[in-house]
Amino acid sequence: MKRVDHAEASSTFIAASSHAAFHDRRLWDLRGKRDREAHGLPEWETLRELASAIKAHTLTHLADYLEQFERNAQANGIVVHWARDAAEHNEIVHRLLDERGVTLLVKSKSMLTDECEMRPYLEQRGITVMETDLGERIQQLDDEPPSHIVVPAVHKLRGDVAAVFGRTIGPALGTDPENDDVPYLAESQRRHTRPAYLAAGAGLTGANFAIAETGSFVVCTNEGNADLSANLPPLHIASIGIEKLIPTLEHLGVFVRMLSRSALGSPITQITSHFRAPRPGTELHVVLVDNGRSERLGMADFWYSLKCIRCGACMNTCPVYRRSGGLSYGATYSGPIGVIIDPTFDLRKYSALPFASTLNGSCTSVCPVKINIHEQIYKWRQVIAERRQLPLVKREAMRVAGKILARPRLYRAAVEAAAAGIDHLPRSLVYNPFNAWGRQREVPAAPPQTFRQWYLKARGGPT
Ligand code: SF4
Secondary structure, three states, X not given: OOOOOHHHHHHHHHHOHHHHHHHHHHHHHHHHHHHHHHHOOOOHHHHHHHHHHHHHHHHHOHHHHHHHHHHHHHHOOOEEEEEOOHHHHHHHHXXXXXXXXXXXXXXXXXXXXXXXXXXXXXXXXXXXXXXXXHHHHXXXXXXXXXXXXXXXXXXXXXXXXXXXXXXXXXXXXXXXXXXXXXXXXXXXXXXXXXXXXXXXXXXXXOOOEEEOOOOEEEEEEOOOHXXXXXXXXXXXXXXEEHHHEEOOHHHHHHHHHHHXXXXXXXXXXXXXXXXXXXXXXXXXXXXXXXXXXXXXXXXXXXHHHHHOOOOOHHHHHOHHHHHHOHHHHOOOOOHHHHHHHHHHHOOOOOOOHHHOOOOOOHHHHHOOOOOOHHHHHHHHHHHHHHOOOOXXXXXXXXXXXXXXXXXXXXXHHHHHHHHHHHHHOOHXXXXXXXXXXXXXXXXXXXXXXXXXXXXXXXXXXXX
């Protein structure tokens, strides 16, 4: 599998400077709103501690809670399926649709189904899949994956959306490609998707939380599209990653108070729907999906990533994500959470991603479930180096650097030589196709003295 070149992919995004600046501002604005909401709750840090502990407890007793969920869900009349991987998940969903002759599926946002590549799988088998979340639908119409786990089309300007609508749904709806008024665009989406809810034979949702005690699950949205997808067609399928379990309804309050505050800086999502049983005369199926999660649970350094509630706060605060855009990660999950999850799917393919970080720790400090994100990123770098997945040039550079850093005299001599020679370096040594560092940077001018020279002069001490 070809390696994702994050630096190369980012350069396309950065070249569109108005998009890059807007993206940075928009996400930083979300981070600011998140801070205001978090600071408005004196018990915020207690909630984080609680959320982290509840998740740690659930994950360390996951098999028990999954069985409890299954028992209670079945008692409520829900049909529960188990999917070992993406292929099994897709087969189950397809079989359910095929057996009932469903040719149109309306679905709300679900990163899990993106992870399983469900949409192309179903479409190749003659089933039309319509995304009903506005951002997801924009991305679907533009033939792009979501670039953010909460706001999938956040990298697009209003004019981009108007152009996408004009090109795709415009001819049928008469949408004006020049009109980038937000209510106009939202109304276009509404006119476009509403008839599909009534015509669809099935609706598919994800779930933010599945509650073992009640056998029910909870979907948090702001547009109401998940409720229409779940409640209008005669068949509702919910695809749920096994890490979404929490033990009791009482625990839910902790997460619901933090989810939207962390994600969008709003106190709560507009709609928090509980699904406990099928409506009379309809069917409700849940597919519990593993797809590598059990394996991740067994990774001593990386299992904490399973605590994630997909709020996106780590993405909104990350300076690399904000400036490079989500699509540059070449993966379903981008930003700091993607950087620590993606290598568990394919180490070689995503080996560049853990280096797309400044390790500033901002992601860790905003994470509502206290995942040690930046520490995991650092750990992934070690794993990638140990498994010889670094590009050859970087591997050799690190080997030489390691030798120099291990010998203080050699290190001092190298620093002094570099300080003396940096202004006279041939440009081709830094700016060449083999050196990714030089693609976006200029070598700074050498300071008049090294830190060590300054230190000895200012403070004295041994040489
Ligand atoms: S890692 Fe934490 S901050 Fe990032 S999406 Fe998951 S829960 Fe949110």
